Structure formats: structure tokens, C-alpha cells
Amino acid sequence: MPRPDFPRTLLEFADRFPTEEAAIDYLVASRWPDGDFKCPTCAHGTAYAISTRGTRECANCKRQVSPTAGTVMHRSRMPARTWLLAAWLLVTDKRGLSAKQLQRQIGGRYETAYQMLQRLRAAMVAPDRSQLFGLVEVDETLIGAPKRGRPERTPADKAIVLGAVEVRTGKKSFYPARIRLRHIKHYRKELLLGFVTDVVRPGSHVVTDAKVDYEGVAELGYEHGCESTSVGDDPADVLKHFHLAISNLKAWLNGTFHGAVSKKHLQAYLNEFMFRYNRRANLHAAFQRLLGLGMQVRGPEYTQLYASPDDNDAWDHPNR
Numbered sequence: 076m077p078r079p080d081f082p083r084t085l086l087e088f089a090d091r092f093p094t095e096e097a098a099i100d101y102l103v104a105s106r107w108p109d110g111d112f113k114c115p116t117c118a119h120g121t122a123y124a125i126s127t128r129g130t131r132e133c134a135n136c137k138r139q140v141s142p143t144a145g146t147v148m149h150r151s152r153m154p155a156r157t158w159l160l161a162a163w164l165l166v167t168d169k170r171g172l173s174a175k176q177l178q179r180q181i182g183g184r185y186e187t188a189y190q191m192l193q194r195l196r197a198a199m200v201a202p203d204r205s206q207l208f209g210l211v212e213v214d215e216t217l218i219g220a221p222k223r224g225r226p227e228r229t230p231a232d233k234a235i236v237l238g239a240v241e242v243r244t245g246k247k248s249f250y251p252a253r254i255r256l257r258h259i260k261h262y263r264k265e266l267l268l269g270f271v272t273d274v275v276r277p278g279s280h281v282v283t284d285a286k287v288d289y290e291g292v293a294e295l296g297y298e299h300g301c302e303s304t305s306v307g308d309d310p311a312d313v314l315k316h317f318h319l320a321i322s323n324l325k326a327w328l329n330g331t332f333h334g335a336v337s338k339k340h341l342q343a344y345l346n347e348f349m350f351r352y353n354r355r356a357n358l359h360a361a362f363q364r365l366l367g368l369g370m371q372v373r374g375p376e377y378t379q380l381y382a383s384p385d386d387n388d389a390w391d392h393p394n395r
Contacts, residue, residue, distance in 0.1 A: 079104045081362050088163055098156035099129040102142040105363060107131070114138060115145075128155075146366060147194040147374040157181050161191050162365045169355070171331040171347060186377065193390075194374025195365055196343045199350035200393035207241040207253055208276040212317040213283050214238060215267070218325065218341070234338045235259050236345065237270045240317045251316040253353045256324070256345040257394055258338070264288040268295065284314065324348050339384055342392040 079101055082088040092098045112122040112131055119135035129142045143149055148158050164180060165172045174189035181188065219233035237259060241252040255274040259266050267288050275281055277296035283289040285303035293299040302313045327348060328336055336344050354361040375390035382389040 082163065088160070092156050092159055095154050095156050098154070098159050099142065101159065102155055102366075103129040103131075105366070106142040112140075115140065147198045148366065149374075151194075153187070153191065158191070158366070161188075162195060162362060165192070165195055166351075166361045166365055169351065171327060171351065173332055190375070190377050190380060193340070193343060193380055196347050196350075197374040197393060198365055199346045201364070206276040207239055207255060207274055208279050210242040210249075210280050210282065211275050212240045212242060212314045213271055213275070213281055213289075214314050214317050215262075216321050218328065219338075234341050235262055236341075237267065238317060238321060239270070239274050240320050242316050249316070251320055254320050254349055256349055258342045258345060264291070268292065271295065271297070282314065320352070323352070340380075340392065342394050346393060 080091075082091045092101065111120075112133075113120055114122070114133040114136060116138045117133065117136045119133050121134040122131035122140070123134060124130075125132050125139060130139050131142075132139045143151070143155070148155070151158065161172075161177055161181065164177065172192065174185060174192055177192060178185050178188040215235060215237050217233040218236050235258070237257045239255045241254070242249050243252045244250075257270055257274075259270075268291055271281060271292060272295055275297065278298075280298040280300060281292050282300040282302055283292065285301050285305050289299070289301075302308050304310050304313060324345075328334055328344065332344070350361065350364075354364075379388055379390035
């Protein structure tokens with residue numbers, strides 16, 4: 076379906092959304108392009124416009140639906156124009172955006188900016204995203220910094236991240252395409268193999284290192300290849316597309332967030348990196364997705380973000 080034009084520069088953004096009403100009109104056009112309304116209660120296709128914040132009232136059951144309902148902006152008191160600016164800043168800067176940087180741009184409290192970014196990150200994981208296919212490199216890495224007072228890093232300081240990189244053929248060489256990343260708490264064979272079956276389409280050629288934990292990959296319906304210095308491979312050629320993506324991830328975490336990402340929220344930042352990496356050639360699609368428009372995506376409440384990980388009400392970052 077046709078979508079509203081995507082503002083390409085900050086000046087275009089200011090011209091496009093000079094008022095709150097203009098921002099709401101954009102949300103309405105994005106949520107219901109060409110007036111294609113469908114009531115979430117009775118599935119009726121006709122609605123009447125209500126003057127408040129772009130709300131539509133179903134002609135059949137009289138339910139009123141806001142253009143922000145079921146999105147990361149659901150029941151937010153922040154103006155729609157502020158949400159659009161936050162999403163635009165986040166998606167157009169390849170370095171990403173920290174909560175402190177967003178606070179400087181929109182004003183207000185740091186906690187408000189932090190919650191907005193975590194809500195936007197919640198919309199970065201598509202519920203219906205497809206599996207990787209073809210040639211896929213799979214490996215794991217450790218991410219983290221030493222705790223205060225410790226001179227060196229230890230395994231306990233670091234977080235385990237599983238990764239899969241889809242490799243495609245270009246005009247002259249291979250290049251990394253889409254990626255998948257998952258934070259796990261413990262290193263176990265069943266978690267590694269489960270990650271492969273979750274993110275890689277059966278029949279694909281999966282390349283790993285020589286760890287014995289990957290020996291069961293071939294039995295799961297995949298072609299299994301091995302790259303390792305232990306079998307005589309050049310270190311520069313061992314899972315080089317995976318290591319390139321991971322080096323970009325670590326540079327991003329250290330550059331934008333100065334490495335200050337806790338294990339509790341690490342998956343949210345992995346989701347953002349995947350989102351930005353996989354859509355690096357299509358900012359327009361990224362901007363639409365980021366607002367959760369057309370999807371039933373709800374972000375975390377303030378209390379959920381700061382709850383203890385063991386609390387039943389704690390927010391669980393999407394980790395599909």
C-alpha cells in the first residue's frame with residue numbers, strides 16, 4: 076500500500092510537521108492508507124473521523140480507534156510530533172541515539188527519553204520476520220566490560236551473544252546481508268542448536284567453527300561446513316562475515332553507549348543493531364516499522380523497565 080513520503084532531511088522534517096495536527100495526520104495516513112480502516116472489534120471497514128487526535132469511530136459497533144492504539148505510542152502523553160522526531164532521529168543516524176542525546180533534542184526528563192527509546196526498540200523485532208537462508212555463518216561472542224575495581228575482564232563480566240550472518244553473492248564477491256543476534260545467559264549445546272533452528276531455514280548451508288557443540292547441525296536438516304584455524308584455515312578467512320558484523324556491533328556499543336549496556340537490557344540493543352543493519356538500504360521502511368504502525372506492538376511501561384529481572388512484571392525484551 077502507498078505510504079506517506081519520508082522526510083529525508085531535518086529541514087524537510089520541520090516543513091512536514093510544523094504542528095501537532097500535521098504529525099497526527101501523518102499517523103492517520105500511515106495507519107489507514109487510502110482510508111483503509113478495519114475495526115479491531117467487528118472488522119467493519121467504514122469509520123467516521125472524530126476531531127480529537129485523528130480518532131476514527133466504527134460505523135457499525137461505534138468503537139473509537141486512535142491511530143496510536145496498539146503501537147509503541149499507545150496511551151503516551153508525549154505529543155505525536157515528539158514521537159515522530161524521536162523515531163526520525165533514531166533511524167537516520169547510523170550511530171544510533173542514546174537516551175542522553177534524545178533528552179537534549181526533545182527536552183524533559185532523562186527517564187522519559189529512555190523509556191521512549193526502549194519502546195521504539197520494542198517495535199524493531201518483526202513478529203513475522205523470515206528465517207535466514209542460503210550460506211549462513213553461525214558463531215558466538217562475548218560482550219562486556221570489567222566491573223568497577225577489576226583490572227581485567229573475566230567471563231562472569233561478559234554476556235554471551237549468539238549470532239548468525241546471511242552471506243550473499245555480489246557482482247564481484249560475497250557480502251554479509253541480514254543478521255540475527257540473541258543474548259543467552261548460559262552456554263549450552265541445546266541453546267546453540269536451538270538458535271540455529273530458530274533463525275536459519277532448513278536446507279541452508281550453515282558454517283561454524285570446530286566446536287563439538289555444533290556437530291549436531293547436520294542432523295537438523297542443514298548442510299554443515301567448518302572453518303577453523305585448527306583445520307588449517309587462514310585466520311583472516313574464518314567466519315569473516317560474522318566477525319565483521321560483530322566488530323561493527325562492538326564498535327557501535329562502545330561508540331554510542333560507551334559500553335554502558337547492562338545484561339538486563341542487552342537484547343534491546345541487539346534488536347536495534349539488527350534492525351539498523353538489516354534495513355540500512357531502506358530508511359523509509361525502517362521509519363514506518365519503528366513507530367509500530369500497522370502492527371500490534373506495545374512497548375514497556377516505566378515500572379517494567381526498572382523492575383527486578385526476577386519480578387513477574389519485568390519487561391522481557393523481544394528475543395525471537
